[in-house]
Amino acid sequence: xxxxxxxxxxxxxxxKPVDESALGFGKIFTDHMFVMHxxxxxxxxxxxxxxxxxxxxxxxxxxxxxxxxxxxxxKAYRGxxxxxxxxxxxxxxxxxxxxxxxxCMPPVDPDFFMEALKTLIxxxxxxxxxxxxxxxxxxxxxxxxxxxxxxxxxxAYLFFIILSPVGAYYPEGFNPxxxxxxxxxxxxxxxxxxxCKAAGNYAASxxxxxxxxxxxxxxxxxxxxxxxxCPEEVGTSNIFFVLDGTLVTPPLGGTILPGVMRDSIMRLAxxxxxxxxxxxxxxxxxxxxxxxxRLTEVFASGTAAVVSPVGLIRxxxxxxxxxxxxxxxxxxxxxxEILKIQYGEGDDPFEWRARIDP
Ligand SMILES: Cc1ncc(COP(=O)(O)O)c(C=O)c1O
Numbered sequence: 001x002x003x004x005x006x007x008x009x010x011x012x013x014x015x016k017p018v019d020e021s022a023l024g025f026g027k028i029f030t031d032h033m034f035v036m037h038x039x040x041x042x043x044x045x046x047x048x049x050x051x052x053x054x055x056x057x058x059x060x061x062x063x064x065x066x067x068x069x070x071x072x073x074x075k076a077y078r079g080x081x082x083x084x085x086x087x088x089x090x091x092x093x094x095x096x097x098x099x100x101x102x103x104c105m106p107p108v109d110p111d112f113f114m115e116a117l118k119t120l121i122x123x124x125x126x127x128x129x130x131x132x133x134x135x136x137x138x139x140x141x142x143x144x145x146x147x148x149x150x151x152x153x154x155x156a157y158l159f160f161i162i163l164s165p166v167g168a169y170y171p172e173g174f175n176p177x178x179x180x181x182x183x184x185x186x187x188x189x190x191x192x193x194x195x196c197k198a199a200g201n202y203a204a205s206x207x208x209x210x211x212x213x214x215x216x217x218x219x220x221x222x223x224x225x226x227x228x229x230c231p232e233e234v235g236t237s238n239i240f241f242v243l244d245g246t247l248v249t250p251p252l253g254g255t256i257l258p259g260v261m262r263d264s265i266m267r268l269a270x271x272x273x274x275x276x277x278x279x280x281x282x283x284x285x286x287x288x289x290x291x292x293x294r295l296t297e298v299f300a301s302g303t304a305a306v307v308s309p310v311g312l313i314r315x316x317x318x319x320x321x322x323x324x325x326x327x328x329x330x331x332x333x334x335x336x337e338i339l340k341i342q343y344g345e346g347d348d349p350f351e352w353r354a355r356i357d358p
Contacts, residue, residue: 001047001112003119008032008051020131023167025304030127030136034120034161037145038106044159047112049120052162060147062154068144069199070099073303074260075135075166076121076356078128079344084356086138087342089117091260096140099196104153105142113140116161121356124163132343133168169305174327174335176311177300179234180217181283182208187233188255189225195254202236209235217314219300223283224255230280237300237308238262241281242330244294251278261301265334267350274330283315290320297328307335
């Protein structure tokens, strides 16, 4: 399939943000977007890059009613000499197709998906900010577009990719978060869609995260749905513990989103000869290990922040401080090493960089 490009007219080009420190996250969108349609007869067709703008959708369009919508989140980085990279985009492409399968949506050919990403980023390359830590956030999305009521898989879909320049996550250095353990609400249950990037998962998380925020906490620490004793994820990130010098993270098993950063962190730590284990830990074990000094670091991992240190955990009406509320050495080392790979500094031992040729 050939991607048709319809560039915006010069007078419709938006001004690029001048102050990169004010970019924030997801507030500004670039001049163009990628769009492509699917129906049963033609499969995916008419891929094109068009001026960024609103869609006109019938109020009966199925995505408004039954939540058949999935998305991805990834970034493009500008390194030295204006070299442009993505970080392991093939993992996001594969995960989008896994989400699609689970939600009865059509997969996108991985090679074509990659071509669409690279073509769009090339068109929008001047929107990739320059400062270290800044990036161009990439949001591929798929929605059901059949106009009908009644719950069934849609017979038509729209796939689009939009781009947003985003600021450095830690302009003033790490800020350890305060997290709140929810044992009243759960994010995912076995047999559900917790391992997919389904839009409905995020809607379902809002009540607990609002409650946590109202009580002065940054994120929710989600426990497993069946026993409500074992941490699974934190906010919209995976979670890691440094326990007796071993890096521990909960095993996937269907209720946890298989994070690209989660996998990268485990591989990097193993390459340092650090012991890495995927195993369940209960909150009681964690609190006891904290009190006896065996649990030294807790951090969240994800595309947005790479790693986000946890300074305090609220569990059953008590606040538990971690590592004196400051950032531990493993957290810091992982952050530094992954940033170097993302920005094209030094070696790429795992071949994680996907270069975007000008
Ligand atoms: C629920 C959830 N868990 C974990 C992650 C981290 O995944 P990744 O490392 O691929 O960004 C995300 C972010 O995409 C998420 O939404």
